[in-house]
Amino acid sequence: MDDAxxxxxVSSELKPLIARHKMFDAWFAVLGLLAMLVALITLTAxxxxxxxxxxxxxxxxxxxxxxxxxxxxxGILSAWVGTTVVMLVTAASAVPLGVxxxxxxxxxxxxxxxxxxxxxxxTNLAGVPxxxxxxxxxGLFVYQFNLGQSVLxxxxxxxxxxxxxxxxxxREAIRAxxxxxxxxxxxxxxxxxxTVQHHILPYSTGGILTGVIIAMSRxxxxxxxxxxxxxxxxxxxxxxxxIQPEPPYLSFQWLFDPYTVMPIQMFNWTSRPQAAFxxxxxxxxxxxxxxxxxxxxxxxxxxxxxxxxxxx
Amino acid sequence: MIAKNNSLAFNASRHVRERAIEFxxxxxxxxxxxxxxxxxGVLFYESLGLFKHVSLWDFLTDTQWTPLFDDAHYGILxxxxxxxVTTLVAVVVAIPLGTVIAIYLSEYAxxxxxxxxxxxxxxxxxxxxxxxxxxALLFVTPLLQQLFPGLxxxxxxxxxxxxxxxIIPYVSSxxxxxxxxxxxxLREGSYAMGATRLRTALSVIFPAAFSGIASAYVLAMSRxxxxxxxxxxxxxxxxxxxxxxxxxAATITAYIVQVSLGDLPHGSLGYQTIFxxxxxxxLITLVFNIAGYWLRRRFRExx
Numbered sequence: 001m002d003d004a005x006x007x008x009x010v011s012s013e014l015k016p017l018i019a020r021h022k023m024f025d026a027w028f029a030v031l032g033l034l035a036m037l038v039a040l041i042t043l044t045a046x047x048x049x050x051x052x053x054x055x056x057x058x059x060x061x062x063x064x065x066x067x068x069x070x071x072x073x074x075g076i077l078s079a080w081v082g083t084t085v086v087m088l089v090t091a092a093s094a095v096p097l098g099v100x101x102x103x104x105x106x107x108x109x110x111x112x113x114x115x116x117x118x119x120x121x122x123t124n125l126a127g128v129p130x131x132x133x134x135x136x137x138x139g140l141f142v143y144q145f146n147l148g149q150s151v152l153x154x155x156x157x158x159x160x161x162x163x164x165x166x167x168x169x170x171r172e173a174i175r176a177x178x179x180x181x182x183x184x185x186x187x188x189x190x191x192x193x194x195t196v197q198h199h200i201l202p203y204s205t206g207g208i209l210t211g212v213i214i215a216m217s218r219x220x221x222x223x224x225x226x227x228x229x230x231x232x233x234x235x236x237x238x239x240x241x242x243i244q245p246e247p248p249y250l251s252f253q254w255l256f257d258p259y260t261v262m263p264i265q266m267f268n269w270t271s272r273p274q275a276a277f278x279x280x281x282x283x284x285x286x287x288x289x290x291x292x293x294x295x296x297x298x299x300x301x302x303x304x305x306x307x308x309x310x311x312x
Numbered sequence: 313m314i315a316k317n318n319s320l321a322f323n324a325s326r327h328v329r330e331r332a333i334e335f336x337x338x339x340x341x342x343x344x345x346x347x348x349x350x351x352x353g354v355l356f357y358e359s360l361g362l363f364k365h366v367s368l369w370d371f372l373t374d375t376q377w378t379p380l381f382d383d384a385h386y387g388i389l390x391x392x393x394x395x396x397v398t399t400l401v402a403v404v405v406a407i408p409l410g411t412v413i414a415i416y417l418s419e420y421a422x423x424x425x426x427x428x429x430x431x432x433x434x435x436x437x438x439x440x441x442x443x444x445x446x447x448a449l450l451f452v453t454p455l456l457q458q459l460f461p462g463l464x465x466x467x468x469x470x471x472x473x474x475x476x477x478x479i480i481p482y483v484s485s486x487x488x489x490x491x492x493x494x495x496x497x498l499r500e501g502s503y504a505m506g507a508t509r510l511r512t513a514l515s516v517i518f519p520a521a522f523s524g525i526a527s528a529y530v531l532a533m534s535r536x537x538x539x540x541x542x543x544x545x546x547x548x549x550x551x552x553x554x555x556x557x558x559x560x561a562a563t564i565t566a567y568i569v570q571v572s573l574g575d576l577p578h579g580s581l582g583y584q585t586i587f588x589x590x591x592x593x594x595l596i597t598l599v600f601n602i603a604g605y606w607l608r609r610r611f612r613e614x615x
Binding site: 021105 | 435442509513572598
């Protein structure tokens with residue numbers, strides 16, 4: 001056989017093999033698109049289903065009525081007010097604590113065993129199921145500290161739940177700041193705290209804010225821990241107003257009032273047998289989804305704005 | 313002289329202030345450890361009350377879980393079976409889909425498509441779980457009932473499927489990050505040998521990124537195990553020792569929800585069972601976390 005013949009026979013053996021592998025390759029591209037479509041179609045089906053079922057129930061009355069035994073009169077007033085006040089407590093507890101912890105771990109901590117334990121611990125906490133936080137809060141906040149089934153205990157529980165997320169977001173935002181900035185501040189005689197206060201914190205605000213908003217959007221949709229600490233499902237009144245007509249004008253009684261939140265209200269309506277309540281559940285779900293999407297959108301926007309403004 | 317004294321005093325006060333701030337920040341960092349201690353402490357303390365009445369052996373081997381009945385049995389197995397079946401269904405959905413999506417997005421898809429699809433996929437994990445529960449019970453189950461006539465209204469299949477879709481982003485995003493981290497030279501070497509993109513992905517990139525991909529799987533699984541609202545709404549709340557996903561069964565988390573919805577007196581045996589259930593849940597996820605850590609170590613490739 002001469003060379004030409006060898007080339008010929010090899011290529012006649014190889015050609016089908018190559019063709020087959022190219023076909024597999026093309027098939028995988030189709031498979032990938034299909035897998036993505038499954039995920040996207042499910043998301044679309046979910047949103048469309050909620051919208052079709054729930055949109056007709058959305059009206060001014062739905063937002064300004066208390067829950068009721070009559071499905072067409074029931075509304076989400078106590079639920080959205082409850083969500084708002086609980087989120088206030090959550091933010092007030094998780095943000096200062098989480099940002100401070102993040103600053104410590106990035107700017108102050110030296111490498112030793114305590115830092116090691118704290119870091120492993122935060123990673124592990126982020127993987128603890130949310131209902132376990134609820135059990136902890138039930139034993140500790142509700143019964144040990146006697147906070148009862150109040151706005152305060154719910155807010156603190158969700159605050160602890162999102163604490164690891166806030167810490168991780170803070171650390172990532174701080175880590176993105178080049179060390180040049182710190183060195184320049186130190187060279188001018190700034191102390192550590194002055195550097196943090198005037199440089200590190202302002203430059204990382206965008207990243208921290210993004211993380212906090214995403215964490216808060218998780219907390220808003222979280223129902224399991226709130227059920228565990230005993231959120232009531234039927235609340236036909238609002239928490240005490242923080243502003244009172246007579247002295248001392250300010251009241252913190254709302255912290256200790258019973259409450260319900262949006263996901264609990266939706267859960268309650270979903271688990272009823274009457275189909276009319278399911279429509280209410282869909283409407284509540286639609287509001288909840290809108291809140292979540294809005295917060296996620298806001299987070300993306302903030303990240304984009306700050307990324308554009310700061311160039312190292 | 314006076315000026316010098318003043319600046320010394322200034323320095324000293326500045327030093328004290330700095331140390332005080334550092335200490336406060338340190339306490340904040342330590343608070344996360346306090347949370348863990350709180351969780352472990354409460355779970356152990358309250359479960360201990362139960363284990364004074366129920367032996368650990370009964371807890372682990374009894375095949376009935378009826379703590380609220382007159383004829384009380386405290387076997388965790390039915391709840392464990394429910395948890396495992398729903399998790400298995402979810403994993404069977406999420407791991408193949410998530411892995412294929414990750415490979416597709418990083419090796420096949422044009423850059424523009426990836427930038428658009430990734431955030432949308434991540435929305436899947438941002439949807440409140442109670443909304444997924446609604447979706448599983450009132451949309452997926454009726455759909456499945458046309459496929460499987462006689463499927464009960466509460467079943468583990470629909471809950472598992474929905475959880476599976478919910479955790480796809482955990483698999484796909486983290487796997488994709490791991491795949492992106494594989495150095496370009498490996499790909500180019502493989503292409504230079506005449507391998508197709510699929511061959512390269514399966515034989516070169518997947519093994520090289522396996523440590524990251526495996527920890528994505530583990531994270532997704534531990535999310536599925538701890539998932540509460542979907543199963544509580546769509547899989548029913550009756551403990552049922554079965555491996556058949558077409559049947560209704562309570563999971564560990566669903567049981568905790570069921571008890572919390574009623575009002576059991578603080579300190580009663582029934583009240584303590586939810587902490588024992590929570591402790592079991594916590595230990596399972598801990599095992600998963602440790603396995604994930606081990607996998608990351610074992611299969612880490614350093615370039």
